[in-house]
Amino acid sequence: MHRRSFLRIAPAIALLSGCGKSPGKIRLALNWKPDPQFGGFYAAPYQAHGLDVEILPGGAGTPTIQMVGAGSAKFGVVSADEVAVARSQGNDVVALFAVFQNNPQGIMVHASRRLASLADLLKAGGTLALQRGLPYARLLEKQYGFDKVKIVPSPAGDISAFLADKNFAQQCFIMSEPLTARHQGADVQVFPVSDAGYNPYTTVLATSGESLRQNADRAKAMVAAVREGWRAYLDDPNPTNQRMNQLNPSMAPEVFAEVAEAQKPFIETDETRRNGLGSMSGERWKTLIVQLSELGDITRVPAPGDCYRAL
Amino acid sequence: MKRLRSVIPALIPLLVVTAAAELAVRNGLVKSYLVPAPSSVLRAMIDSRSELFGALLTTSASALVGFLLSTVAGIAIAVFLSSSRAIQRAFYPYAVFFQTVPIIAIAPLLVIWFGYGTRTVVASALIVSIFPVIANTLSGILSTEPALRDLFRLYRASTLVTLFKLRFPAALPQILTGLRVAAGLAVIGAIVGEFIGGQGLGSVVDVARTQQRVDKVFAAVLLASVLGLALFGLINLVSYVTLRRWHASEQ
Amino acid sequence: MDLEIAAGEFIAILGPSGCGKSTLLRMIARLAEPSGGRITIQPEEQFQTSFVFQDAHLLPWRTVLDNAALPLELMGVKQQARYATARTALQQVSLYEAEERYPAQLSGGMRMRASLARALVTKPRLLLLDEPFAALDEITRFRLDTQLRELWRTRGITVVFVTHSISEAAFLANRAVVLTKRGGGIKLDRRLDLPLERNDDLRMDPRLGHEMKVLLSAMEEE
Numbered sequence: 001m002h003r004r005s006f007l008r009i010a011p012a013i014a015l016l017s018g019c020g021k022s023p024g025k026i027r028l029a030l031n032w033k034p035d036p037q038f039g040g041f042y043a044a045p046y047q048a049h050g051l052d053v054e055i056l057p058g059g060a061g062t063p064t065i066q067m068v069g070a071g072s073a074k075f076g077v078v079s080a081d082e083v084a085v086a087r088s089q090g091n092d093v094v095a096l097f098a099v100f101q102n103n104p105q106g107i108m109v110h111a112s113r114r115l116a117s118l119a120d121l122l123k124a125g126g127t128l129a130l131q132r133g134l135p136y137a138r139l140l141e142k143q144y145g146f147d148k149v150k151i152v153p154s155p156a157g158d159i160s161a162f163l164a165d166k167n168f169a170q171q172c173f174i175m176s177e178p179l180t181a182r183h184q185g186a187d188v189q190v191f192p193v194s195d196a197g198y199n200p201y202t203t204v205l206a207t208s209g210e211s212l213r214q215n216a217d218r219a220k221a222m223v224a225a226v227r228e229g230w231r232a233y234l235d236d237p238n239p240t241n242q243r244m245n246q247l248n249p250s251m252a253p254e255v256f257a258e259v260a261e262a263q264k265p266f267i268e269t270d271e272t273r274r275n276g277l278g279s280m281s282g283e284r285w286k287t288l289i290v291q292l293s294e295l296g297d298i299t300r301v302p303a304p305g306d307c308y309r310a311l
Numbered sequence: 312m313k314r315l316r317s318v319i320p321a322l323i324p325l326l327v328v329t330a331a332a333e334l335a336v337r338n339g340l341v342k343s344y345l346v347p348a349p350s351s352v353l354r355a356m357i358d359s360r361s362e363l364f365g366a367l368l369t370t371s372a373s374a375l376v377g378f379l380l381s382t383v384a385g386i387a388i389a390v391f392l393s394s395s396r397a398i399q400r401a402f403y404p405y406a407v408f409f410q411t412v413p414i415i416a417i418a419p420l421l422v423i424w425f426g427y428g429t430r431t432v433v434a435s436a437l438i439v440s441i442f443p444v445i446a447n448t449l450s451g452i453l454s455t456e457p458a459l460r461d462l463f464r465l466y467r468a469s470t471l472v473t474l475f476k477l478r479f480p481a482a483l484p485q486i487l488t489g490l491r492v493a494a495g496l497a498v499i500g501a502i503v504g505e506f507i508g509g510q511g512l513g514s515v516v517d518v519a520r521t522q523q524r525v526d527k528v529f530a531a532v533l534l535a536s537v538l539g540l541a542l543f544g545l546i547n548l549v550s551y552v553t554l555r556r557w558h559a560s561e562q
Numbered sequence: 563m564d565l566e567i568a569a570g571e572f573i574a575i576l577g578p579s580g581c582g583k584s585t586l587l588r589m590i591a592r593l594a595e596p597s598g599g600r601i602t603i604q605p606e607e608q609f610q611t612s613f614v615f616q617d618a619h620l621l622p623w624r625t626v627l628d629n630a631a632l633p634l635e636l637m638g639v640k641q642q643a644r645y646a647t648a649r650t651a652l653q654q655v656s657l658y659e660a661e662e663r664y665p666a667q668l669s670g671g672m673r674m675r676a677s678l679a680r681a682l683v684t685k686p687r688l689l690l691l692d693e694p695f696a697a698l699d700e701i702t703r704f705r706l707d708t709q710l711r712e713l714w715r716t717r718g719i720t721v722v723f724v725t726h727s728i729s730e731a732a733f734l735a736n737r738a739v740v741l742t743k744r745g746g747g748i749k750l751d752r753r754l755d756l757p758l759e760r761n762d763d764l765r766m767d768p769r770l771g772h773e774m775k776v777l778l779s780a781m782e783e784e
Contacts, residue, residue: 558622
């Protein structure tokens, strides 16, 4: 009865759980349950590129960045800010493919409150549910202050508290929770976090620097397969949606289809039409790194060029 | 002094493991983002001391209140269950429910009923820790020696008198055993409640985790362990004071 | 079985294991119900019965004094009065000095004496004892036998004493009843031909040996 470990100390456990699985299979660890944000990963023609890939669905708190760094998954889905912070701590993780070119995080509120912006919300009071540790949250706190709102933990996709209370606002994926809420009859307004100037790449495919050095060809093949998968998913999401819906029955099929449609502008932009799906720019990484170091999240500043690789 | 000396053997493995971990991380054998070096955990504790100790106080208060409610309610429920076989058969299975319900799953429900904040945390601590109190108290009450019960019957003592003057004192060692288990569970329950309800050490762990501050996570977890140990020690003290003159366990 | 016990008698009940002597005692104490027949005590009202078990069965969390005073406490007697009575009883069993001690600190013999004191505080008219000294060493047993006999003589109680020891039965009682092996029957019901005052010298007396022989043969036949 002397030491207690908690569920959240997952890194060490994830490392251990990596052993003993089928050899030869390349593991791709997702950071949430199968839903449209991973559509292209499920649609990707891995076999055609000579890859035997096993997709590991995740959930709240899946430590994908540690899993990739430790090698218990060869590839994982993370966000760009996670990569920068990890690198500054000596975790050699490299981004390869950015699904969401723009940050799909947002704060959703009840439209009846007649708020005009995030600044308004933070002055208006009520309850705001978000993950306080995330950089965007601390950016908001720094810019506007949290003294007028009651901050509570994000209910991770659960909108029951939002539906029950008009003065409840919560963190969301712009094309996900608000749609579900509208289906339940709520009149929802969404403020993108990128409005506050915070716009990292998200749903980013990453691997460890060591993997990359050991087998650059495999990484190349993976990126190519994923790119094709996202093309296929953007063109016709239905078959993949059905597959994912079976793995994750918590969202209704109609909502699956709606979300897949609503997320398109985040994935396919002018840049991607020029440079290919999933491409990233050094400028964006530089901006992100500056923001993070101003927030105090990174002490050893990584070089932007180290954070990602164009394959 | 004897008690202090008995603590030393327990400290040795702790010192060895801490030293080994420090060396392993410094030499790169273990990645620091997976397992933080003990020195970095210590630094995190010092750097964030006001935040951590404030959180510790919050969690302690919630865990303590949850534990006390658990004690009172648990003993009361056990007394109720002990009154007849029929009542036991009808209601005991539901008490077992407290043991098996996964608190992580029902914590969001608790938030809906009790709102964000201390009430949810206390409720969580109560739910997680009440069963051992019920089980051990009931067992203690029911296992009173038949001869002593005969003695009370001989002098025509009422059920209530027998309960308070015989069964209860006789059950005390077992009740205390149940409380020892419940103390640690109350801390766990409070922390889980805080993940969802947002305050105290649970919140520190949750936020630090999203910031990839493993050192801070470990620092908070360490403090939570200390809290659990402190509660456990408190029960042991109560046990010593109440049992020392007559029970084998404290001799 | 038909058994009549007169007031003031000291009866020893003997019999092989399993013959039901403990059960009989518990039925007299109204702790158990007879399956057939009746047990009547005359006069019924205000008839105090006390029971001494094979094990002292003291409440370990109470002092000797509180243990001795327990029956009075259960009957609602106020503390000052019951402590006074308890102290007297403890004095009679030579436990006066130990009143503040806890059962865990007492020897087996002392615990039994405390149990005896507890049985006496209600000033019982009927005292039932179920092999009370069986677990004690011989010297202590002899001492307690003598003490019990003295208490009986001075207080005029009726004593029913269950034992498996023939020598103890013969030493203590005026009347010995031997039960049949199967239970439910009386093998022997005998008035013992021994003096009223008994002390350790009696243990060497041939008269005691004679009575023991009678009892032994009754127990052996079957």
